[in-house]
Amino acid sequence: MSATTAATDVEAYLDAHERKTLLRFITCGSVDDGKSTLIGRLLYESKLVFEDHMAALEADSRVHGTQGEELDLALLVDGLAAEREQGITIDVAYRFFTTERRTFIVADTPGHEQYTRNMVTGASTADMAVILVDARKGVLTQTKRHSFLVSLLGIRDVVLAVNKLDLVGYDRAVFDSIEREYREFATGLGVTSITAIPLSALAGDNIVALSPNTPWYVGPTLLDHLETVVVDDGAVDRPFRMPVQWVNRPDLDFRGYSGTVVGGVVRPGDEVQVLPIGSTARVQRIVSFDGDLDQAEPGQAVTLTLDVDVDVSRGDLLSSALEPAGVADQFEAHIVWMSDTPLLPGRPYGIKMGARSAVTTVTNIKHRINVNTLERSAATKLVVNEIGVCTISVDRPLPFDAYADNRDTGGFLIIDRLTNVTVGVGLVDFALRRSENVHWQSVDVDKPAHAVLKGHQPCVVWFTGLSGAGKSTTANAVERQLHALGCHTILLDGDNVRHGLNRDLGFTEADRVENIRRVAEVAKLMVDAGLIVLVSFISPFRSERRIARDLVAPGEFCEVFVDTPLAVAEERDVKGLYRKARDGQLPNFTGVDSPYEVPEHPEVHIETSGQSIDDGVRLVVEQLRRQGVLA
């Protein structure tokens, strides 16, 4: 062979590698089903375990391994040092391997407590799933749980990997009956394509080569199947969607909209609608670094220009004008909760959908789904790893598709507004009609009109602090003073409101949130009527005080922290409540077995141990003057 043909051969070989496609899959199995061993074997067999990694593996096998003198392939896929020490993995890990025919990214989710959260995360970016079953155990509750989660996230292609066949004597009857049982169950979940393969991850049967131990099996090996399976998620045939991530304006002559196509194919000349506004335009160019494109398909990151000057900004959805996405502010959605702090209806959360951020509240939990039995039950909150069907309300209209139609325009993150942590995710089922029908009534006699008549601006003065801190005493004194100044006031006191408006509420966390929500709404109505509203509530949670603050305009809220050390309040114990709480007769009592979250930036901070009631009143009135409430 001459030097030039050798070079051409290398080139052709490299070109072929360069054109390989990518398959992303998730592996699911219970603890000890052999998942780590299986992934380790795929990495090993694809020859992509480097020598130095192998050396580390040999060293590790001696220390942590379960295979005696043998290599423990499971250790190849282990992760963080602390977890390795304990011999467990507790998160999603991504593994990479490549063969002559394809490149793979494996989402590896271990079968521990955080299972739902991790599996949902791993499945969200997977094209297909490999579900492991131990041949000795057959289809278990966990197998069903994995399949349910996989199908919930929209995966339609599944490999049923029946592992440890060596331990059942490579018995065909065992394999057949597991396959039969699984098909019956999974078809009901909407999994449309199931490939069952008999395996031994440990011995390597049917992983890369058909095994002489299973002459009765005529299907593909696992690797064969992974290398050739065509996963068609139908995205190309769906209507065009592209969330606008970034407006590209290098100079006054160019205005492009950058984003990733998440549905359909787009070509110059296509008519698109800009949602939620609804204006339409035609695509002029598809601009890329490498020149203009004739078309862009799902998964491509591009920049579009439009033929007319319409208003488009980050967060808008460019959508096929023939089949536009929906726009709504109320939805029914499946919510998967991922935080140790439970989801509570009524509490505001951040939401991120496409490139758009908004604020949402869960208005109702219709039911919770038990991931093991798929049974539904009533719920007032969702705790970590629970899944519920909920109705949600968003503070502005969002463009969307049902999750079943498009993962990217129907899936959203739920974000805690104080910690900024992702606390859950949602999958849109459909929009609720209500949102199109409830309109705000505009009124003629508005807030400024009320203020003119009353001679002062309206405001909420929100007293917060422990039980017995002196909130009511201070609030009463402030009201007397304001009344003397000719102000129109009203005092809402926690104890009194609980006798009437909130009679149906108890002291669980969920009820406390609702308690504050109602009072905050009432206070807002009274502010609309032009009053200075004094609210005296323990209101222990920052997020609820924040709801109250956000309901009124800036400058119309004055948070007063009545700060008394717990020991002092407990010592006073005017109502005898602390004693009862300590005796266990009052569960969820603030300061005793329920937290009080100290205000971070209250407008007024009264330390009752060093200040008299009159001092407190003076501080509040001064602040109200500063805020322009009083002239």
Place this chain on the structure above:
Amino acid sequence: MLTNLDRLEAESIHIFREAVSESERPVMMYSIGKDSSVMLHLALKAFAPSKPPFPLLHVDTTWKFRAMYEFRDRTVAEHGLELLVHQNPECIELGINPFDHGSSVHTDMWKTEGLKQALDTYRFDLAFGGARRDEERSRAKERVFSIRSAQHRWDPKAQRPELWRLYNAKKGVGESVRAFPLSNWTELDIWHYIRRERIPIVPLYLAAERPVVDRDGMLILVDDDRLPLADGEVPQLRKVRFRTLGCYPLTGAVESTADSIDAIVAEILLATSSERQGRAIDHDSSGSMEKKKQEGYF
């Protein structure tokens, strides 16, 4: 049908755009290596026809290969980019170097401390890094968007779940974000992409006759006269290349005849040792990269 490289490219571009939209003062960490070259190429693609809307930050140690400095300055000039170079003033004063202070103090002071100083000085709230998940086992679980405390620490227990193409880049006061657009790339992908896109890289990656000394099995390039030679130690010309580039006294070369990108990719397809092997810093213990990360190395 999109290929593997098409999908990776699009994902990285998506990450760049998202990060820039959700931050106020982004910056790209630029280390002049092949991953940085790929990252820069992707940034150019993500924002074309605009220029990337952020500067490049090179946290310098003064001990990089001369060829790297030349390459850096040429690249920046060619694309008309803004480059910030930070050298830890304390290190300059103390004359920190790998010979007298050891590789770990050297790296910690110049790089880890230097990076923190630079981020604090310029008040960047988001920094792009070129780390990949396939580099080391602990990285496999690192998020694409990773939050650092005001002290630049990473808490592996408080990582945010990442689903679909949605990234939560929200942060509290004083916190900052590290975004890793190359998370899902492997070393092989990087080389295939360099080949496909004809991305310029520092010539040291290609094999050539170079003067080296053999130090405990590590081939060290005699890049300038700061490298102390032992008595009787004579640099030898050998045909070598580098799989990874860092400080020249700490980066081992491998003997190779691969003097073209094609030859390198072919070599890697048949490779038997991973790229980090050439880097002295990883040799201590197998969880060491993770420790570095918790301390703010990235």
